Amino acid sequence: MTKQITTFEDFIRQILKIIFWVLLFLPLIGVPVYYLLDTVFHFGVDVFSLLTVHPEQMINLINIEPFHSLFIWTTFPGFTFAALFVTFFAMLWERKLLAKIQLRVGPQYAGRYEGFLQMVADLLKLLFKELVTPNAVDKPIFWSVPFASMAIAGALLSLVPLGPTTYLADPPVGVIMIFAIIGFFPIVTLLAGWASNSKYPFLGGLRALHQLVSYEIPLVLSLLGVVVLSGTLDIMKVVTAQSGVWYILLQPLGAIVFFIAALAELERIPFDLPEADTELVSGWITEYTGMGFGAVFLGVYIKLYALSGLFATFFLGGWLGPSFLPPELWFIIKTFIVMTAMLLPRGVMPRVRIDILIRAGWGRLLVLSFANLFITMFLVSLGVLHIGGL
Amino acid sequence: MADIVFLAMMAVTVGGAIVALESREIVYGAVGLAGSLFGVAAFFFLLDAPYVAVFQITVYVGAVAVLIIFTVMLVRHETWMKEVTYSLGRLVGILTAAAIAVSLTFAWAASSSQLPSVPVPSTVTFLQIGQLISTSLSPALEVLALVLSASVLAAITLAKVEREED
Structure with missing residues (x-):
């Protein structure tokens, strides 16, 4: 009233202020005044029951079934949990761990203790940065890549069971489905490299294509030993088959091949040729800015979480563990240990050359995964190993 | 729920096929082909055949589509399919397809009232x-x-x- 309204912002603020005072004073003054007058004039309308809602008439949002499944998919074992786990925990852990390995201090100023709020600061920075679309890019494909990156990583995430009842999807052909979903990543990286219309992303996209296509085959073939031993393609049943002994003890070769192939699928050092900072600026994600970059990177890190979880599921017994901790916590502890092992090479390893990479993929890992499969089948046919354990 | 998924996947399949045939930009055509093949895989899921569906995705989207996109990217796309040609055969083809679709729709509409109860085959x-x-x-x-x-x-x-x- 006193201050002159000059801008639209002031106008909105005044209206909000009026609404606030009305909402505050109507129950405090208006309703008592109405009831006082009601004793005299007998209006016959119960305003109090109009303003409040009977509990049985409220919309029952929490207990209906779609909300429950929506909660599972979006929040707890699903996307938000994984995104928060990797953004606010794994990324910070990676930076502090690598800093300690290389005798640095790492993030230190955001947050009171050891820079624990650094990821929040980085997320805010990415959210507020401008989304630059370069002139020469192919816009529809260019901007569908961040969404595709997150969506495909989320699809991979849905195959990771956190507990006997806490899981997203339990398909009867889960192991092959991993193969099917991983097959989408080369398309995304190749399209990102092509749509960016720039030399560094295109080189990165081509490198990513070679690398991902070469390493997804040993990644899945190394799981066939596990499938032979557990006698099922269902991921949940693979976990319950490990109640006697973990498969990392029966399948050490398969575990090593899966681990190396997962590192290559994740484009992590020493296999970070598609992103190679020192050669290709940032590889196939060079042209992305702001939250587009953030979304692509979130997809990459959710993929890290999902593949660590799959390693823990296939070789470390998944959620199985002593009963003093809940199964979900056992799973998270194992996943965290595997993830740490996947982060460690970044602190110490150099980048491999592309010919060594391709030769190692087709010449070594593929042969090793086949050898693992044949040894397993040989031992099963001899009767040393049985389906479900020793 | 299954009806919504069916309709969405039908749109993806048919739209992807149209894009694959009609797009001037050949990379879009390859992406449309990948989408169309993915839609077919989704139909296999809806038909309760996850094994076939997963292999459809693995082989056609994971391998064939990647190969096609990779090959297409190496083609110089400046001089590729720039001129637009409309011929009589194309018009006849569109009319024939429309006629078949309309007659099938009428046949379906006539038969939907008296659908025999088919025993559900075991999966x-x-x-x-x-x-x-x-x-x-x-x-x-x-x-x-x-x-x-x-x-x-x-x-x-x-x-x-x-x-x-x-």
Whole structure:
């Protein structure tokens, strides 16, 4: 009233202020005044029951079934949990761990203790940065890549069971489905490299294509030993088959091949040729800015979480563990240990050359995964190993 | 729920096929083809055949579509399919397709009131498929393996010959 309204912002603020005072004073003054007058004039309308809602008439949002499944998919074992786990925990852990390995201090100023709020600061920075679309890019494909990156990583995430009842999807052909979903990543990286219309992303996209296509085959073939031993393609049943002994003890070769192939699928050092900072600026994600970059990177890190979880599921017994901790916590502890092992090479390893990479993929890992499969089948046919354990 | 998924996947399949045929930009055509094949895989999921669906995705989206996109990217796209041609045959084709669609719709509408109750067939698990392939259908599997290895050998031979010519 006193201050002159000059801008639209002031106008909105005044209206909000009026609404606030009305909402505050109507129950405090208006309703008592109405009831006082009601004793005299007998209006016959119960305003109090109009303003409040009977509990049985409220919309029952929490207990209906779609909300429950929506909660599972979006929040707890699903996307938000994984995104928060990797953004606010794994990324910070990676930076502090690598800093300690290389005798640095790492993030230190955001947050009171050891820079624990650094990821929040980085997320805010990415959210507020401008989304630059370069002139020469192919816009529809260019901007569908961040969404595709997150969506495909989320699809991979849905195959990771956190507990006997806490899981997203339990398909009867889960192991092959991993193969099917991983097959989408080369398309995304190749399209990102092509749509960016720039030399560094295109080189990165081509490198990513070679690398991902070469390493997804040993990644899945190394799981066939596990499938032979557990006698099922269902991921949940693979976990319950490990109640006697973990498969990392029966399948050490398969575990090593899966681990190396997962590192290559994740484009992590020493296999970070598609992103190679020192050669290709940032590889196939060079042209992305702001939250587009953030979304692509979130997809990459959710993929890290999902593949660590799959390693823990296939070789470390998944959620199985002593009963003093809940199964979900056992799973998270194992996943965290595997993830740490996947982060460690970044602190110490150099980048491999592309010919060594391709030769190692087709010449070594593929042969090793086949050898693992044949040894397993040989031992099963001899009767040393049985389906479900020793 | 299944109806919504069916309609969405129908849109993806048909739209992807149209994009694959009609797009001027050849990379869009390849992406549309990948989307169309993915939609077909989704139909297999809806038909309760996850084994077939997963292999449809693995082979067609994961391998064939990647190969096509990769090949198409290396083609110079400045001089590729720039001129637009509309011929009489194209018009006749569109009219024929529309006529078939309309007549099928009428046939379906006429028959929907008296649908016979079909017994639901029991779903075939992939274990049964594996048993069939390894027992009674094993000659077919052998023939397929021979065809595949012959084609791989032929591809390697062709690549070797081209390299020697260089």
